[in-house]
Structures are given as structure tokens and as C-alpha cells.
Amino acid sequence: MIGKTLYEYIGIRLAITAIRLVAPLSLLYIALSLAQRRVLVSPWLAAYAALEASFYLLVYLPRDHYLQKPAAHPPPIDFAARQALFKRCKSYLVGHAYPTGWFTRPDFKREDVVHWTLWALFYSDTALPEWEDEIDGYVADIEKILGRELERGESDASLPEKSGSMRLTFDPVHTLHRPFAWYMIVGVVDAISSLSLLRAGFTHYATPKWFTAFPFRPLTVFSKRSAHSELSYAYRPHRS
Template structure:
């Protein structure tokens, strides 16, 4: 993110959130304060009138747009993906179980940081019912077969993590995005106006740089807020339903805790559209990116996954990229959204365990563009900081330009190393994953 983990920037982010969220309330606070100090003459001053008008507009925006819109989004039923078979659920569960670095921390975070003594087996069942069955455990109670399956999963998780959960139900509440209320924080109309101005200025800049714009139909113009004026211009319609995009013109010439967590939580996660999409339109198991999906040459090696290419495996793990395609994972070493060290270790070696020596290896690793999967570890960078203007990370630009040149045929592919970085530097020894699926 833009800000660092310092107290001055933390305070600045909190103050900015209050100003962008409570602008109407601040305006009316000013009105009453200035009236108490200076009377009618003070509130009739041109500056006071300007502030009071802005406050009135913000309050009307809150009452007649935000509150109805928030209620409207809560009424949507969550997206329900096709149900999985028992074997598909088991494959997904045990694959995920093998990639959890700290079991107790993992369980506590999905239980909203509850203490372990407040987390019992029924609480974990609630979460598993959401994660594997899209079941809210309120309208219909799980069958005996499902309960037995969940008990098996919990027993295996306890054995893997070395923990023991008490029977029954504790005080903890599981985080279940599809069934929990959509958390939406108010943003002032002024905030949206600022976003709209920057969005339209960026559109103007991209047009001057030769980019082509592919727009949505005019009927969707008022469905995007703030409005995107470029949609009024006679550009080609987008081939993708529900999405507009920019495309560069081909050319052969080269041309919550810390402040950062508060920033991404308020500016992104609690935005009405983002919060609704995460809570009602996103299925986490359909959005996973497994390492095997990016390393087709290793699919017959690692733990047997993707070996058969059967519809059952495809339903759980997806199709993955085609043989010959290359991918680069770019990860900030201080990313506040993920567990960056564990993710980097998984990308680099297929294991979530890491040591300080591994970090030094990731930092020294030289990107080649010739492997199926490569890691670019940005030490000290937070989420998105590697692409922040005006100081984007030059190696990222090199990755994009190199891939684009190869896609356009300007540069031959050349020799390619099959596999990930471990194919050159060696993969650490890993214990073979043994998954026993009972009663299948």
C-alpha cells in the first residue's frame, strides 16, 4: 500500500478516513460550533454558507443514496457454485491442509481472532459447512453422513496441527463471507467526486498515449458510479460482458492495525461494490490459484494432482495453463493482505515453510523469463507498492515488456527451463502427502 507502518502515517490515514467518511457530520458540527460562538452573523458568512451547503448535500447523499443502497445490497442472495462430490471435497480439504503453516493461527483468524478455548468442534463445523458445502447450518441441519465427514476432517486437522478442540459449541463465531452481513462503510460524495476526477483524467491520459478503449453499452452508463465520461464517446463495444478495458496500440517502438491495513480496509474492502462482491459474488474455492496450475510439466510429479486430468480433478483444481506458457508471481515482502513469506515459499519451492536463508535466496534470485514459474520477491514492499506511480519497480516493467515482446513474436522464446526455480536450484525434501479418504 501507499503508507508505511509508522505512527505519523497511521494518524494521517485515520484522519483522512474521518474526513472522507464523515464530511457531512463535520459540516454540521462546524455549523453548531460557529453558531454558538458567533450567532447568526457567523453562520451567514460566505465561507460558512459554503461549508453548510456542502454539509447539507452530504447528509442528503447519505440518507437518500447510501442507506437505501446498503439495504439493497444486503438483500442479494449469495452466489452458489455447483456442489462438489465427497471425493472432490476431500481432495480440496487435504490439499489446503498441507499448505497451512500455523494451524492454530489459521483457525483463530477464521474465527475472528477468538481464543482457542472459545473455539470448539461445532464452531469449526460451521466454517467447514460454508467452505466446502456452501451451507449456513440454520435452515437445514447437516445429515449424519455430512457430520461424519466433517468429524473426519477435524480429526485429521487436529492430528496435523497438534491441537485438540473440545466438543460442543463455544463463544467463537466463524467468518463466513457468503452468509455474514455485507460490511459497508460510508464514503462522502466528495470522495466519489475525487475518484471520478482521477478516473476520467487517467482515461484522458491513456487516450493521449495511444490506448484503445472498449466500452460497455450506453445502457450501463449510470450503473457505474462515479460515471465514466469516456463511455459517452463512440468507441468499440467490449467483447467481455460487464467489463470495459483498455488495450495498448501495437507498436514496434519502445517507449488494520497499521496505517497500511486501515488504508486497504477502508479504501477497498468496505467499499459498497467491493464488499458486496466479496460477500455475495465470490466463491473462494473457484478463485484459488494452485502452484500446479502454473507448472504443467510438474503436474505428474507433485503429490499426484492433475495426473489424470479427470473432470473430478478439474472441478477441484481447475484446468491450469497450457504447456509452454510462463508465469511470474510478483510479491511484496511486507504485503499486508497475504502471508508473504509463506506464499513466496510456496511459489518458489512448493512448501509453505521458510527460513531467513530462504528470504536471502528470493532476494538474490535473478528473473530470466525462461521458466514456467518464477518468483519476483520485492523485499520491504507492501501490497501494490511495486507498481505505484511515480516510482514503479523497474523489474516489473521488464517482466511485462518481455512477455509482451514474446507474445507478439518480436523476440524468439529461446531455451526454456522446465519447471519452477527448483528445477535449477533444487527443491527441498518434502514429506510425501498421504491422504486416506474413508467411505468413498
């Protein structure tokens, strides 16, 4: 969808920069208006700046803080269940593409694999002494899949974005602010897409909690109830 020319790249980078500047500029505008005790430029601009500043302070920041809370993990499984799970996963692995895909650099080391195994099978960030032999076995099997022996040690901890493994429920959630206007644009595009599907003969099925979606999807009011409480979808009967 995005072109590959230099001008298109510059254009998209400028657009991203402009979007990211909306919140800080809105806060700056509000601060200057309060300092001078008058509305600067236009009441319409003041209203929009107040909206964007409120969205940043009252929606984005609390949401970002909430997303950093520890994830709820399932109950730990015992040795037999871990062995069965690892064996089942291993039976589907062909070549080394799968294990390497969980690491953020190609030269990952043995301790990186240990940390990943602790997350994937033990739901833990630290290893208990009684797990060491079991973990060694998993690492040895992964080395066989990779076709090489892993170097001892751990990737450079000073570069977390370039080292280690992906542990989705342990890693911090990095968020980026988008202005309220951006979500409204997304809502319009979503509505257009929904109308296109409707004209093509699709029926939308919504979950009971459709009203929790943001931006709000007005057409969902007319949707039928989904067969699954947590899955919404569009369906059209087979025509061939």
C-alpha cells in the same frame, strides 16, 4: 504509498476523521439552519451540506440496508459432488496456510471448522443430522492438513470480530460512509489513470452496463464493447 512515521500516521488518522465527520456535520448544519429559519454562514455551504446530507440519507443508508440482505446461493450439491469438490481443493493445499487463512484467530476450534464447512460445502448455517458423519470426515482431513487435533468447542461468540471463520455470504457487510466529495476525487483520479493508459497505447473495453458505475466514468462513453458482458479491461497489443 503511506509513510511509517508518527507524523504521517497522525496525519492520515486526522484525514480519515475529517472525512467521516462530513455527513454528521452536514446534517447538523441543516438542522441548525432549519431551526433558525435562515441560511447560516453561506449559501454555498448550505448547498454543499444539502448535497452531502442527501447523499448520506438517500444513497448510503439505502445501499447499506440492501447489502445486508441474504445472498443468493447456488443450488445445493449432493454428497458425491461435495466429496469431489473437497478432494479437488485438498489436492492443491500445501501445508496449513490455506485453512488457517479462513479463520480470524489462530486458536480456532473444532466447531469453527464445522461452521465453515457448512458454509463452504453445504451452503447452510445449520447442520442436518444426516450430514454429521460427512462433516466429521471433512474435519478429520483438515486436522491432518493442520498437523494437529482441533480443540473441542467454539471460539468466544461475544467477540465476533475476533473469533470464528469467514463465511462471506453469511457474515454481515460492514460499511463505512464516504462523502460525495470523496467519490468525486476518486473519479478525477480514475480519469487521470484512464488518460495515462490511453497515452500509453491501451484501449479500454467496457461492459454494456458501464453507466451503472459510480463515480461516473465519462471516458467510458468512447470505450469499445468488452468481449465479456461483466468484465471491463484495458488492452494493448504485444510489442516485444
